[in-house]
Amino acid sequence: MKFPFRLTISIFLLSVFVWNCTKEKEIYYCPMHPTYTSDRPGTCPICNMDLVKKDHEEHNSSFASGSNTMNPSDTTKKVSTPQETDSQKSKNVLEDVSSNRELFLSLEKQQSIGIKTDSVLRRNLTKKISAYSSVAYDPELYTAIIEYREMLRSREFFPDTGSSLGGQNLQIRLRQLGLSTDQIRLWTSGKRDPSELILGGKSGRSHIYSQIYESDFSSVHVGLKILFKTNVYPDTTFHGTIRSIDTILDKNTRTLRLRSEVEDKQQKLKPQMFGNLEIQIPLKQTLSVPTSSILDTGAYKIVYVQTGPDRFLATSVKTGLNIGDWTEIKEGLKEGERVVSESTFLIDSEARIRFGSALHTH
Template sequence: MKYICPMHAHIISDVPSTCPICGMNLEKVELGGNSKEIQIDVSGGMQQALALKVAKVEKDTLWKFVQTVGQIDYDESKINHIHARVNGWIEKLTIESVGDKITKGQLLYEIYSPDLINAQDDFLLAQDTLKRSGSSENYKDLVRKAGLRLELLGFNKSQIKTLAKSKKTQYRVSFYAKSDGIVKALSIRDGMYIQPSTEVMSVVDLSKVWVIADVFENEQSWLEIGQKAEISVPAMGIKGIEGEIDYIYPELDAVTRSLRVRIVVKNKDLELRPNTLAKIDIFGGPNRDTLVIPQEALIQTGKENRVIVKLENNSFTARKVTVGMLSQGKAEIKDGLEEGERVVTSGQFLLDSEASLKGSLMRLSSGHQH
């Protein structure tokens, strides 16, 4: 048995006494060295003074639900890098700046390129030779290959038909947008000389975007591809846009211990802008018949999770628990508690400090016995 000061835990005595620092009577502490659980006795009056509240450990259905944050990003599969496949000079550039909207079929730029002039001349020559030869199969193949070469250099089918009909070489060749989108990068200006290695521009389709969310370790086990999510951007007044998980990244962030999850969201009105922060709610199915306690009962130290359990006769004990998912203010308990036990939900930190102190004294006493 030891006597300790409730205010100054390092004041320990073998006999009843008072604290030399604050003058309070030292409190008696029972040292049950062989007992598995450290028990703290708190009188009914003291429980009221500490405003201790308890809750029963019970079985309940926890809905799998994660509220987290993330960032809106481009759908990388929708980024189109535009390169001219020839050397030449840009003329009549219709795009003014990054962020411009473009529509499928819109003229992007014209290019003067000796390579394209030669390719057109070769096509017209092959076509003329075929006409004069009387539709020989060999010359038909020659025309087909010359047309394919033009297509591979950037001509569309309509332009090739027009060339075949008019029989006139275009000295400035027009290039058109192949899809709707937003200009993400623009590397050229009127009059610039470009090569096939020059990225003329990149265009991104924002009708779908990715939202990259961070999910913490204890919420990862139930995540699945196809699960529904709801995206909100408070800064822009956007709420309740639906999406779904389409990819779960294979590794955790080494610093935050979080897992990245990719959510695909339709963005028809282009409301969602890349690099904007978003709030994300991810919904899963029910986790039925699971043992739960109020989340505020948990004492989380980083190393372990503990709760204070109320025993009979105004006794309390600190208990280590294994926590599963956290949802809707409740914590799933996988190990450490039984259904029907009572845990302290308010005032538990004072009792936990007392239990830690008592445990230290027990180890101290055990050390003296050796």
């Protein structure tokens, strides 16, 4: 009796094992993230969407490809071969993920991490440059101007004396001291008194010397309007214009000297009085985004463009001038697009979690 009973139990267990082996295993996947699969119903841990059951044909196709984590709707995916190394397989998966960098975020998720967007527009902006400054006291330039004027007068009375080389040397010296050709003509014509450079303002004007860094030099030119303020007269703003820019860069401080003239009808400003100069550079119709939208990865800069109410795309951009709260866009964006302007770092972190290092592979 014991032998038939044991035989019956063994046959029963064998039948159950064979039935489990032949039973079709159900697979569920996320429509937004096909790389995630599960053997039971539920929600996607990435986007919280309900998992969809994979039908028989899709499951067989996925099984035949050697991986059940590939997107069943993509028939162009690479098939892993025995010769592929682990790093090659990992690279293939990253390529599959990076082919769709569009990030899905529900409205509730956007509110929870504080995402806000702003438009890419052409704006009239004003770049402001502050420069440490002082009221001019320049005996060297004063002496050079006087010598050049005397040389020109001596030529008028004694045209046969002197050499043109001496006049050229004096003119070069004035150029080295920062005067343009027009400024040299003005100072030597008798219309301006060189003593203004050592005695202070005359004829209702004062001269201001300022230092600007070489990084700002490309934005500054003669004729720009400036504002000068000093702590001696905190309630007074002196308005003026840039008249000339030195031609030689200071190798130690990496700065250039500006020479400006300001209105000073009451002759308040005295030589070597310190103050601060503000240069206002108007930039009309500049394509720009909020500076907070820019993420600098080191190798390039990216912004997150809103492609739909709940979709965002990491986009590489080329930037220009940084103008306070705004940054000029040279390439990568079009007018009218919307970009993430707040919580940019958080949305980038979310994208890195979902897409990994392939996100920033441009």
